[in-house]
Amino acid sequence: MPPLSAPKWTLRAAAAFLVLITATACEVVPPEDSGSAPGSGTSTADARDAQTELGKLKIAKAGSMRGYSREKFPHWNTTGSNCDVRDTVLKRDGTKVKVSGCNVVAGTWTSIYDGDKITDPGKVDIDHMVPLANAWRSGANAWTTEKRQDFANDLDDPQLVAVSASSNRSKGDQDPSTWKPERSAVWCEYAQDWITVKSKWKLTVTTAEKAALTDMLEKC
DSSP states (O other): OOOOOOOHHHHHHOOOOOOOOOSSEEEEOOOOOOOOOTTOOOOHHHHHHHHHHHHHSOBOOOOOOTTOOGGGSOOOOEEETTEEHHHHHHHHHOEEEEEETTEEEEEEEEOTTTOOEEOOGGGEEEEESSOHHHHHHTTGGGSOHHHHHHHHTOOSSTTEEEEEHHHHHHHTTOOTTTOOOSOGGGHHHHHHHHHHHHHHTTOOBOHHHHHHHHHHHTTO
16 A cells, blocks of 8 residues: 555654554554644745646636535545544544554644644544535546545545644635635645645636635745
């Protein structure tokens, strides 16, 4: 299995890692934090690459929501005995994570969108960088259910990130033209990750969405 890809801000906090599964609770200790604050250290080259990729995306009006339901994007996939993709993201994005078997039972998560710290894994939301409904409106309506399932469980691209429930509810299915993270310091990375996902999955962008992403890249 290829290494997990995460939003750039989570890679600064902790590298992707494998968890030793035991019958009793154990602690997962990520590599030592480099001390880089989220939203810092993005290179001009990264921003240029993102701008180039953005320019290649097809512009189209948002499609209809007719026929949409979250059930058409099955998630979360299982990743082992009593494990699923949600557990994988919680382990990847948290610090001092404790597991019981495959289940995450404790740890600390910093929500990149609003800076909230969460210590109860049950109160952490796993956000789809490009929301499922947005994907539906920008091309996923024509996909097979199998492909939509792959998209909803994508660990190879920066599509899944652990955040606060309040920020996830605030975002909903909005694109960057109508919703941005509360913390403007992460707009650069957010735009880059959004573009990465839309490029990988060949999804369209609206004119307003492209303009907002261009503005956000200026934060780089």
